[in-house]
Amino acid sequence: MRKGGEAAMTDSVAAILVAAGRGERAGFSAEGPKQYRTIGERAVLAHTLGVFRSHPRISDIVVVIHADDGQLCENALGPLAERVHLVTGGAERQNSVRCGLEFLADLAQAPRSVLIHDAVRPFVDHATIDRVIDAATTHGGAIPAVPIADTIKRAAEDRTIAATVPRAGLFGAQTPQGFRFAAIRAAHEDAARSGRSDFTDDASIAEWAGTKVVLVEGAAGNVKLTTREDVAAAHERLKRRVPMIDVRTGNGYDVHRLVEGDHVTLCGVKIPHDRRLDGHSDADVGLHALTDALLATCGAGDIGDHFPPSDPQWRGAASHIFVEKAVAIVTAKGGRIMNADVSLICEAPKIAPHREAMRQAIAGITGLSLDRVSVKATTNEAIGFVGRREGIAAIATVSVVYGEIA
Structure with a gap:
């Protein structure tokens, strides 16, 4: 007791x-x-x-x-x-x-x-x-x-x-x-x-x-x-x-299918589109992958552990909430985020016109300077579910320093 x-x-x-x-x-x-x-x-x-x-x-x-x-x-x-x-x-x-x-x-x-x-x-x-x-x-x-x-x-x-x-x-x-x-x-x-x-x-x-x-x-x-x-x-x-800097790299991957709609949200930016990403939250694959990458650097599970899709409070939630939670976990463990890199894989919409806004959004959520944030995009050359425009995928990589180890 x-x-x-x-x-x-x-x-x-x-x-x-x-x-x-x-x-x-x-x-x-x-x-x-x-x-x-x-x-x-x-x-x-x-x-x-x-x-x-x-x-x-x-x-x-x-x-x-x-x-x-x-x-x-x-x-x-x-x-x-x-x-x-x-x-x-x-x-x-x-x-x-x-x-x-x-x-x-x-x-x-x-x-x-x-x-x-x-x-x-x-x-x-x-x-x-x-x-x-x-x-x-x-x-x-x-x-x-x-x-x-x-x-x-x-x-x-x-x-x-x-x-x-x-x-x-x-x-x-x-x-x-x-x-x-x-x-x-x-x-x-x-x-x-x-x-x-x-x-x-x-x-x-x-x-x-x-x-x-x-x-x-x-x-x-x-x-x-x-x-x-x-x-x-x-x-x-x-x-x-000889002391070493404890630098850890985390990797995250996410994919959501496309359904009828009028916009997609990618890396925190709302983009007009003839389809939308289907998911329990706003289905932002870029920020979901980034969340998993951050959690991976300190063995803190994945996005589903912290924000289960079965929980109704996350229905339609903005995905910046998930990244902010991951940043708080990393910080509490003594980590300092050094950079974030997100690759979006899709046939449409065009990412280039929105890349800088995405970088700024990620920088604001993570506390990184803009030169430490990268957003890239590629198509799947009309191959597979991405090539058939059935979904959008994202891969994220982050580096976090957790101090010095001997």
């Missing part, structure tokens, strides 16, 4: 980045918390957030910070701070996670699953995240882990060896740790009511509450930055990596 009632659930996956620690255990207090230390020209937290923001299966991201770190966090994240949920945490990690879970519960639609990740693990990769999401969805809980390679010794109080611990079956736990949202939230609430604050990770809370938690393959590079040496090593590691 959420505060004040039942939370609506979606099939989405949210992430909580735990960044409220002080770093005092490792002697960072004089230099500031380690999640804000610079490695590879960006704060540790910014590197970690970048991995999760670029993952196509993750929707809401909550960054839990210390009450004193608001300005530090904004400085570290820059414009990205406005694209995540910043939540104040508690005195202990366990309390901070619970604050993040409570925030997600109070959203209009709570996620189905949640990933909980240490903000000071900046080298987690998408493959590890995928394994955790898949296993948590199937089993209820999952964590990445790596087999213990070193010989383990148990020490006595005087630091002499008391025993050698067999390492068979021993694993080192990593994050993100993934769970069905309702179950891990209930487990944290039960732990708080029971006065338990001694759990070392979220999996141990889930185990205590009776949730099945499975191990998935972790990654040796997914290290937690704990000491000054760790931070220095991370900085050197990033210096050796």
